[in-house]
Amino acid sequence: xxFTDRAEAGRTLAKSLDYLREARPLVLGLPRGGVPVxxxxxxxxxxxxxxxxxxxxxxxxxxxxxxxxxxxxxxRVLNPDVVHHARISRIxxxxxxVQERIELERRSxxxxxxxxxIAIDGRTVxxxxxxxxxxxxxxAACALARxxxxxxxxxxxxxxxxxxxxxxxxxxxxxVCLVSPADMGGVGAAYDDFHQLADREVTDLLDEHxxxxxxxxxxxxxx
Numbered sequence: 465x466x467f468t469d470r471a472e473a474g475r476t477l478a479k480s481l482d483y484l485r486e487a488r489p490l491v492l493g494l495p496r497g498g499v500p501v502x503x504x505x506x507x508x509x510x511x512x513x514x515x516x517x518x519x520x521x522x523x524x525x526x527x528x529x530x531x532x533x534x535x536x537x538x539x540r541v542l543n544p545d546v547v548h549h550a551r552i553s554r555i556x557x558x559x560x561x562v563q564e565r566i567e568l569e570r571r572s573x574x575x576x577x578x579x580x581x582i583a584i585d586g587r588t589v590x591x592x593x594x595x596x597x598x599x600x601x602x603x604a605a606c607a608l609a610r611x612x613x614x615x616x617x618x619x620x621x622x623x624x625x626x627x628x629x630x631x632x633x634x635x636x637x638x639x640v641c642l643v644s645p646a647d648m649g650g651v652g653a654a655y656d657d658f659h660q661l662a663d664r665e666v667t668d669l670l671d672e673h674x675x676x677x678x679x680x681x682x683x684x685x686x687x
Contacts, residue, residue, distance in 0.1 A: 474504025
């Protein structure tokens with residue numbers, strides 16, 4: 465299965481999540497690429513949208529390969545197999561984490577300029593990305609949601625390899641993955657349009673969704 469773009473992937477993913485509609489879940493997109501997917505899911509389910517900030521810890525000479533991830537609450541998860549096979553030293557790992565913490569703080573300032581964040585405690589949470597390769601960032605997001613009191617955690621992605629889907633199943637209550645090829649290459653291979661999103665695209669999607677939700681939740685002045 466190939467998706468035209470992330471928006472189409474989100475609409476398709478939402479069909480597999482319709483059973484959650486009555487639970488009014490909080491949909492959390494992983495910036496940047498997961499947000500257009502999450503925005504469509506939240507729109508189709510008629511529910512809240514927010515972001516969860518995590519950063520991949522990439523192998524220095526292969527940045528797209530995650531050896532771990534960090535989250536905005538200070539959490540860190542590692543992929544021991546990648547760390548071992550890539551022979552990553554403790555000093556190298558710490559240096560990369562420092563760099564990614566700086567970027568995480570920058571994204572928090574830019575993407576949460578108004579400081580608003582929807583509370584997770586007690587809610588069903590759907591963590592959405594545009595795909596998973598190692599699952600490190602999704603696992604970090606699950607850990608954050610669990611620590612903040614999520615009642616039920618669902619990881620929902622358009623594509624991911626079988627072994628990663630199984631790994632996610634150990635930390636999430638449910639995993640929904642539309643396509644799980646055993647010979648999966650990069651996530652981008654599943655999309656015709658897989659452009660790198662700018663921060664502004666993410667904030668525009670969040671603002672647009674808040675505006676629409678605000679209008680729907682506002683009492684009818686004629687009633």
